Amino acid sequence: MSAKRITSIAILTAVALTIFIAEAQIPVLIAVPGIKLGLSNIITIVAAYLLSRRDAGIIMMLRVFLGSVFGGSMLAFFYSAAGGICAFAVICLLYKIFDEKQIWAVSVFAAIAHNLAQLVIAVAIMNSPAIIWYAPWLVIAAVVTGAFTGVAAQLSLGRLKNLNVK
């Protein structure tokens, strides 16, 4: 592992954690239990395109683990782990289909995966299948936040590439 790679992973993990913790302060717009918007998944996408998918996975797991150490309960850990892992899986699948000019779309699909994974966790924890009716709310939220953060990531990735981070 080169020093450059370790540094890149550390910096991106720090950014992901910052977003993750800041996100906890954002009031949830819709009444869905325990579910967060998953804005920090955007760092997983940036890492996948800037470094590699393996490094993106490392950063995602570090963020989930450290995030629950800093500010979370066991429940919060399950939510962010499920959301983070499913978003990562989708990113890995779509990496080959979409190039850097369509990161915004990858971000939307990742956000949908993230939100629906959290919904499944909510159904399991609350033991209430009716919660599944929140899926349309979460799909709308995912498309909006995913597109917004995706465009932001796409723009910043262009700048980061110019800095020759890799």
Add this chain to the structure above:
Amino acid sequence: MKSISNLKLIVIFAALILASAASILIMTERRQDALIAEIYSEGKLLYTIDLNKVTESYTIELPHNTVLVEHGQISMKCADCPDQVCVRQGKIKNGAYPIVCLPNRVEIRITNKAGVDAVTGR
């Protein structure tokens, strides 16, 4: 693999939003004849209330939450949870979106189960 144009993607996402919005509308506007509210705490059913038989509104005090019971509707009046999601959800009038307080593990559901010995008082 062949790439998908941005335009196609936008159409796909717009269709997703429209379909979601339509299903939400159908869910929240749905009328329900029987209104049996169930209040759960820690997964245990504590109260069963027939909301159609409620004449005067009253509150139910749980350790961390206060439930407001009214004729035909029910809501979380206040709670000590940090997110206040349950309180912000407001009143529910059908079974579509139960009120859930995840931090306190409290849930209010409306069912249409007939034949339940529903209590109307406190």
